[in-house]
Amino acid sequence: MNPPATKYLITHLRHVDIAMPELDTQLAFYRDLWGLTEVASDSGIHFLAAEGSPEQYVVRLRKDPMKRLDLVSFGAATPADVDLLSSQLVRDGVRLVHEPRVLDTAGGGYGVRFFDIDGRVVEVSADVAVRAHRVIEERESIPVxxxxxxxxxxxxxxxxxxxxxxxxxxxxxxxxxxxxxxxxxxxxxxxxxxxxxxxxxxxxxxxxxxxxxxxxxxxxxxxxxxxxxxxxxxxxxxxxxxxxxxxxxxxxxxxxxxxxxxxxxxxxxxxxxxxxxxxxxxxxxxxxxxxxxxxxxxxxxxxxxxxxxxxxxxxx
The missing domain is CATH 3.10.180.10 (2,3-Dihydroxybiphenyl 1,2-Dioxygenase, domain 1)
Known part of the structure; x- marks a missing residue:
């Protein structure tokens, strides 16, 4: 009998969130030149989606005096997988930013945040609402x-x-x-x-x-x-x-x-x-x-x- 297949808890990359002082010019770059679509904004935070992707957003921009990487977000299949991952991280001494909880962000969902070994914030989430997206047409030079x-x-x-x-x-x-x-x-x-x-x-x-x-x-x-x-x-x-x-x-x-x-x-x-x-x-x-x-x-x-x-x- 073959051994059971390994169950991997991380399914895909969701979004990358960055902060910077010059928010207005950064927003104009990603929206008007790079080809992303602004789908939501709240108190100096802007959420940008790729038209061909079911993810609620792929880039988050936040105004801050410091230039920094706010977080990198990955998907999990189910809330149970988020809980399982969180328990494994705690067991192994990884420092959590917060325990699994309902996320108050575009698309919602259920997720956990923690620091990686270098001090970056990583998020893993499930049950994020799927965004209505479309097929990118021929010669349409925007991100899928x-x-x-x-x-x-x-x-x-x-x-x-x-x-x-x-x-x-x-x-x-x-x-x-x-x-x-x-x-x-x-x-x-x-x-x-x-x-x-x-x-x-x-x-x-x-x-x-x-x-x-x-x-x-x-x-x-x-x-x-x-x-x-x-x-x-x-x-x-x-x-x-x-x-x-x-x-x-x-x-x-x-x-x-x-x-x-x-x-x-x-x-x-x-x-x-x-x-x-x-x-x-x-x-x-x-x-x-x-x-x-x-x-x-x-x-x-x-x-x-x-x-x-x-x-x-x-x-x-």
Missing amino acids: RLSHVVLNSPSPEATVAWYGRHLQFRLSDTLHLPGRGDFMWFLRCNPQHHSVAIARGPHVALHHISFEMRGIDEYLRGTGRMLRNDIEKIWGPGRHKAGDNTFSYFLDKAGNTVEYTTELENVDEDTWHPSVMHMSDPAVTDQWGTANPVNEFVAAKSFNDPDKGLFVAPPV
Whole structure:
């Protein structure tokens, strides 16, 4: 008899919440240029949805004197799974922000919040109301959904181990920098190659937030719209080897890196074996050879500013 399949409690990435002093220009960027839809606002907090996604929102913007990552939110299948995860976290000594409870936010739901090993706030929720969404049309260059989030850590091996132990994330692939060792770890919570990646950086910070487009044409049209509006490009357009996805990276108005992507690989979890990809091979960073070289400028922008909100829960 085969052993029972492992039950994974995390199902998917829901939303990424960021705070910044310059809220008005940040809101205008995500709503009017990047292509998200404002669905709710309350006392200086704005909720932005992707038109093709059933999630109530994929980005939350909050005005704050400090620039920070407020939280990263993941889905669970049921409230019972949220309770089970919470009990496991408490058993293992993970510090909760709050115990499982009804969430007072767009879409409601039932969730728990806690700090990860680096001091970020993580939320896991279930029973969030599904948003009415639609099929993104051909040539419509707006995000279909949130794709993934990448986080910087000065001790990435420990961070990767923490996400594996406590949230059951599985390693898909690793990037290796010659002379500097392993550099980025791609972690999945479902068949998508990665919903989270952990990058080696000089401090804890947000590396980038990635948004899935309908296809190659829509991805390039969105990239072109950013360029025509003089949004600072960091890297791209190109196509990574890890995940086999396209990439164009830009800076939002608070200096966070955001990405348009498409065609992120799905893996067979029963047969997939992680590999180490060496960045000395130019095809690893960009299979097409169309992107600007990875240099100190790209690295510095990706490091972002040190997160000022570590081990401090956002007010909402």
